Amino acid sequence: MNEIFFLVEEAIEGGYNARAIGESIFTEGDSLDELKANIRDAVHCHFDEDKEL
Template identity: 65%
Template sequence: MTDIHFIVEESPEGGYVARAVGQDIFTEADSLPELHTLVRDAVRCHFDEGQAPSLIRLHITREEVLAA
């Protein structure tokens, strides 16, 4: 595996939630810099040594609601 993808959403309570696509990896943080650190840590913990992907891709989504 060369890369892993995460879907990142803003949490209703504040901060961010990240879920890996195709893997059972989940983490949350109060800021994007903190999320970067926690996602890296979660990936390292999830995979055996030498099996972790070399790239982590974050797809950051944000929902906006507009009055019609």
């Protein structure tokens, strides 16, 4: 199982941004709980797209 690390920062306009280190994955959320869910969704979508190629 591979691990993906995310850099999480507070957004200037409010909420949070998360950027994967070593992958082209970026997402945001209004709260940390929303951000976690969005990260899971973004990772799932990112790797589903790779399987379709």
